[in-house]
Amino acid sequence: MRLSQYFLPLLKETPKEAEIVSHQLMLRAGMIKQQAAGSYSWLPLGFKVLEKVKRIVEEEQNRAGALELLMPTLQSADLWRESGRYDAYGKEMLRIEDRHEREMLFGPTNEEMITDIFRTYVKSYKDLPLNLYHIQWKFRDEVRPRFGTMRSREFLMKDAYSFDLDRERAVEAYNRMFVAYLRTYHRMGLVAIPMRAETGPIGGDLSHEFIVLADTGESAVFCHADMLKKPIPGVDTDFRGDLTPIVKDWTSLYAATEDMVDMAEYEAAVPPEKRISARGIEVGQTFYFGTKYSEPMKATVTGPDGKEVTVHMGSYGVGVTRVIPAIIEANHDDAGIVWPVSVAPFEAVVINLKVGDLESDAAADDFYLALRSMGIDALYDDRDQPAGAKFAAADLIGVPYQLIVGPRGLKTGEVEIKHRRTGERETLPLGSAIERLKSLIEPERRDKV
RNA sequence: CGGAGUAUAGCGCAGCCUGGUAGCGCACCUGCUUCGGGAGCAGGGGGUCGAGUGUUCGAAUCACUCUACUCCGACCA
Numbered sequence: 001m002r003l004s005q006y007f008l009p010l011l012k013e014t015p016k017e018a019e020i021v022s023h024q025l026m027l028r029a030g031m032i033k034q035q036a037a038g039s040y041s042w043l044p045l046g047f048k049v050l051e052k053v054k055r056i057v058e059e060e061q062n063r064a065g066a067l068e069l070l071m072p073t074l075q076s077a078d079l080w081r082e083s084g085r086y087d088a089y090g091k092e093m094l095r096i097e098d099r100h101e102r103e104m105l106f107g108p109t110n111e112e113m114i115t116d117i118f119r120t121y122v123k124s125y126k127d128l129p130l131n132l133y134h135i136q137w138k139f140r141d142e143v144r145p146r147f148g149t150m151r152s153r154e155f156l157m158k159d160a161y162s163f164d165l166d167r168e169r170a171v172e173a174y175n176r177m178f179v180a181y182l183r184t185y186h187r188m189g190l191v192a193i194p195m196r197a198e199t200g201p202i203g204g205d206l207s208h209e210f211i212v213l214a215d216t217g218e219s220a221v222f223c224h225a226d227m228l229k230k231p232i233p234g235v236d237t238d239f240r241g242d243l244t245p246i247v248k249d250w251t252s253l254y255a256a257t258e259d260m261v262d263m264a265e266y267e268a269a270v271p272p273e274k275r276i277s278a279r280g281i282e283v284g285q286t287f288y289f290g291t292k293y294s295e296p297m298k299a300t301v302t303g304p305d306g307k308e309v310t311v312h313m314g315s316y317g318v319g320v321t322r323v324i325p326a327i328i329e330a331n332h333d334d335a336g337i338v339w340p341v342s343v344a345p346f347e348a349v350v351i352n353l354k355v356g357d358l359e360s361d362a363a364a365d366d367f368y369l370a371l372r373s374m375g376i377d378a379l380y381d382d383r384d385q386p387a388g389a390k391f392a393a394a395d396l397i398g399v400p401y402q403l404i405v406g407p408r409g410l411k412t413g414e415v416e417i418k419h420r421r422t423g424e425r426e427t428l429p430l431g432s433a434i435e436r437l438k439s440l441i442e443p444e445r446r447d448k449v
Numbered sequence: 450c451g452g453a454g455u456a457u458a459g460c461g462c463a464g465c466c467u468g469g470u471a472g473c474g475c476a477c478c479u480g481c482u483u484c485g486g487g488a489g490c491a492g493g494g495g496g497u498c499g500a501g502u503g504u505u506c507g508a509a510u511c512a513c514u515c516u517a518c519u520c521c522g523a524c525c526a
Binding site for chain 1: 450455459460461474475476483484485486487488517518519520522523524525526
């Protein structure tokens with residue numbers, strides 16, 4: 001993408017409404033624009049990141065055997081009356097009336113609707129297990145939205161729902177999602193720690209919150225330091241096999257949020273030098289809630305013995321629009337964002353330091369076209385701007401590799417590769433620079449883990 | 450929902466106390482010169498001062514009402 005033809009409204013100054021660094025940087029990098037309290041437009045650069053994050057979530061859900069579908073944002077109140085949540089949910093649920101005075105709501109979550117889909121079509125135990133998910137906009141009328149897209153009222157969430165014959169098999173489904181989440185966050189460059197969690201209004205008795213440690217996090221968390229460096233299950237993980245050992249390993253060390261922590265238990269379980277008491281951002285949550293919805297909504301199948309069985313369910317959420325600020329909180333410096341390659345809006349940026357100079361333009365153009373033909377998602381800063389402005393922009397939007405074409409290199413036929421994260425620079429002949437870049441980027445795409 | 454605050458050009462702000470018809474920096478437009486860390490010179494465009502009502506000869510400025518947004522606390526992917 002040529003920057004001269006792109007839409008990238010960068011801000012030199014920090015808008016005053018932004019308190020935390022991820023919000024400030026998302027605004028300054030031209031990723032989002034606030035439209036109302038807790039409501040944001042995603043501008044091209046931000047939208048590109050959103051799509052990359054979505055893609056990773058989808059790949060890992062699919063790998064774990066979940067099937068993608070799409071449910072509407074507006075739901076009917078009657079469905080929610082069946083589960084009893086229409087009255088229970090409270091003011092966070094945005095209630096709407098249509099022209100026929102029918103009561104509707106903007107979905108804050110989809111347990112009821114997915115259960116309705118399930119009960120309509122699934123009648124036999126032979127159709128289980130089943131896990132359906134979608135990535136759809138939700139609305140929760142938060143009393144106090146804040147921190148940009150970290151806590152917005154309208155947000156994009158991946159929510160998966162599992163259906164099984166009994167508790168034991170539902171836990172197997174739970175484990176599949178648990179392992180998928182470990183891989184999902186890892187691929188985005190996040191270290192997300194599963195912690196025992198309260199189930200809240202969704203209900204149930206088995207639940208984990210996936211937490212990214214950050215000073216700006218909204219909840220206090222307590223965990224064992226070794227949780228931070230556990231190996232991530234690889235791509236060879238057999239999602240049809242028994243995942244219990246992996247989940248057991250990941251849940252063997254102490255990790256709990258403030259709502260669940262028992263200080264005595266924590267101190268007994270974790271030696272002092274291994275205690276991490278910090279703040280964290282919740283980027284996802286998994287629940288097993290048995291028959292909480294299937295029972296009142298009559299989601300049953302016929303079992304092998306011919307008897308009717310109420311299915312056991314779980315739900316699994318990833319806050320897609322929340323994950324992005326979480327990644328930024330964990331990956332930035334004084335100059336701006338430092339994206340992991342896997343979710344970076346562009347993998348590399350070609351910086352032409354002397355726009356208008358025939359030799360410089362020709363070298364930068366050729367280089368950019370060569371990158372594209374090699375399948376590298378590159379931005380090309382072809383604006384007639386001073387060098388400082390270009391470096392500042394590249395730093396701010398956090399592109400992992402900066403390829404500098406300037407008078408210095410033109411004399412020697414070389415290009416400079418600057419690593420955004422480390423600041424390291426390497427100078428290479430134009431011919432070999434692309435191969436070098438490819439060798440840097442490919443392993444970081446993390447599509448294989 | 451309780452408490453506090455803000456609202457003047459796209460962004461950041463001054464002006465308000467002590468009423469007299471709106472200004473600065475950045476951004477934007479034109480031209481020339483520049484070009485290895487947010488450039489220089491010259492010229493230019495853009496604001497019913499959040500909305501309404503009132504006081505006054507006159508309101509960004511004073512009074513009242515409303516709205517939006519932000520922050521601190523209780524709730525949530």
